[in-house]
Amino acid sequence: MEFELINFFRQRIPKYPCVRVGIGDDAAVIDLDIQQCVITTDVLMDGVDFISSQTSPEQIGRKALAVNLSDLAAMAASPKACVVGLVLPQKGGMELAKRLYEGLLPLARDFQIAVAGGDTNSWDGPLVISVTALGLPPPGGVLSRSGARPGDRIIVTGDFGGSILGKHLTFTPRVWEAIFLYRSYEVHAGIDVSDGLALDLWRVTQESGCGAVVHADSVPISEAACRIVKLEKGKQKPLDRALYDGEDFELILAVPPAEAERMLRDQPLSVKLTDIGEFVAEKGLWLEKGKKRTALPPKGYEHKFT
Template sequence: MSTIGGLGEFGLISRLTRRLPQGPAVELGPGDDAAVVAAPDGRTVATTDLLVEGRHFRRDWSGPYDIGIKAAAQNLADVVAMGAAPTALLIGLAIPVDTAVEWAERLYDGLADECTRAGASVVGGDVVGASEEITIAVTALGDLGGRPPLTRSGARPGDLVAVRGRIGYSAAGLELLASGRDEPAELVEAHRRPQPPYEAGEEARAAGATALMDVSDGLLQDLGHIASASGVRIDITRSDVPVPGLLGSAGLDHVLTGGEDHAFAATFPEDAVLPPSWTVLGRVAEGHGVLVDGRPYERGGWDHFRA
C-alpha cells in the first residue's frame, strides 16, 4: 500500500491536483503560490468550514469520496444561500502520514465532483501531516453577478416562509448509523452525501426572496437566525411541514431539528409565485423567535459547543 508519508508532500500535491478539473471562472489554478479566480462583480462571497474526524465524519461510517462530497456541499450551499454562484474552493488537509494515498485521491474526487455539480472548481489549498485525526478546512468563493446578496435580515411581517430540498434525511441516517444499522439505505446515503439543490438560490431570487439561508443546523434553529437578524417572529404550521413516512416515528423531530441536509429556507412576499419545488410552511409576523402552532418547540438544533 502506497502511503502519503512514502509519497511525500509534493508528490501528494501533484497526484491530487491532477484530479481537479478547472472551470471557466479560474484564470490560474493549482500549481503556483496562489490561484487566480475571476470576480466580474468586483465583490467576492467568501465562507469557510472545518470538518474534524470524529466530530463531523467517521471513516468507519463514510468513505473518502462521501467525505469529499460532504465537505464541498456544505460550503457550496453557503455560497448559494447568499444568492451567489459558487466559483471556487480552497482545501486545507491535515492527514496522518500513514494514510493510503488512494484515500486522499478519492477524497479529492468527491470534492471535485461536487464542485462540478455546482459549477465551481477546487483551485488549490494546502496539505500537512497530522498525528491521528484528519481535519479538512474548506474555503468557498462565489460571485453575485452584480446583484445584492440575499441575507438573513430581510424578512418582513406578512412574508411567506418556505423550504426547498429534503430535510430530516441526514439526521435520520445519522441515527441509523449510530445504532449500528444501514437501512433504509436512502437515509444513510443522505447523511453520507448531502444533495443541496444548488438551483434554489436563483429560484429564490427570481421569486423575490426577502431572506435566504442554508439549513445546516436544524430548520427551526436556522429559521431562528432569520427571525433574529430580521427582528421578526416566524410562525410554523405543523400540518404544513413535509414529513416523509420514510423518516419513521421521529420524522417531525428530524425535519424540524435535524441538520446537514443543506436544504434552503427563505422568506417571500405574500403575493410571490413560488416554483412547485418550494413548500410553504409558515409566515413571518411581528415579534421574535420561532413558534410551531403558536408554541415553542421542545427541541433545538445543532450547536458545536453544546454537550
C-alpha cells in the same frame, strides 16, 4: 456557547469598509474595489461531521465541498473557486487524500467551481478537511439572513429530518435553485438548513428582527425522519426530527405572500417548494397545530465547548 462566541466576535472584530456582509451570515462578501466576491469556509472533522470507519473518503471529500456550496446557495451566489486544506493521518494519508479528491472533484465540476489550491498537512491524529469557497454575488447583491419582514411566507425546499441516515453525505446543494428563485421571484431573506429547521429559522428571525410561526401540519417530513423514528422505537415523533435534526441542507426563504403564491403555483424546480408558515412582528418562534400555538424551541445541532 457557539452563539456567545459569535457575539464576542461581532463585538471584538472591527467593522471593515470592504466587508459588505461579514460575521453572522452564511458567507462573507468582500468588496474588491471593482468586483465583489463571496467567501465561505467550513472545517469537517472525523468523529463529528463524518465517521471515517463508516464513510468512504470519496463521500467525505464530496461533503466537505458540498457544505460550502450550500453556504453559497444561501447567499444566492454563483460558485467560482475553492481551496482545500487537508490534515491527514500519517498512515494511509496519501491514498486517503487522493480518494477525498475523487469525491470532491465531480461535485466541483457539476457546480462549475474551480479547485484553486490548498494546503496539505499530516499529523498523528484524525482526518480534518477544511474547504474555503469563493462565489460571485448575484446582480443587485446577495440574499442575506436579515431581510425577512412580518407577513412574509416561510418557503422551504425539499423535506426535513433523518439526514444522518444518508442525505448528509449525498445531498445536492441548492445552488442553482437559490440563484433561480432569487432571480425570478421577490425573496427577502434566505438561509441553508445546516443545523436544523427550527434553529436556522430562528437565526433568520434574529437577523431580521422579527418572529416566525411554523404550521406543524405543513412541515415536509422526509421518509428518513419516519424511518429513524421507527429504528429508535418511537422516542421522538417524525415532526421533531424534521424540526430539530441537522444537515438537511435545504433552503428557508422569506417571500412576500403574493410572490409565495406565484412560486407555489409555478413549482418551478425539480425539488418541491412548501409554505410552512409566516414571519410575524412579535419576536419568538412558535409552532401552530390547529388553533393551538406553542413555543418552538430553537433547537438543533450546536458545537459544544466550555
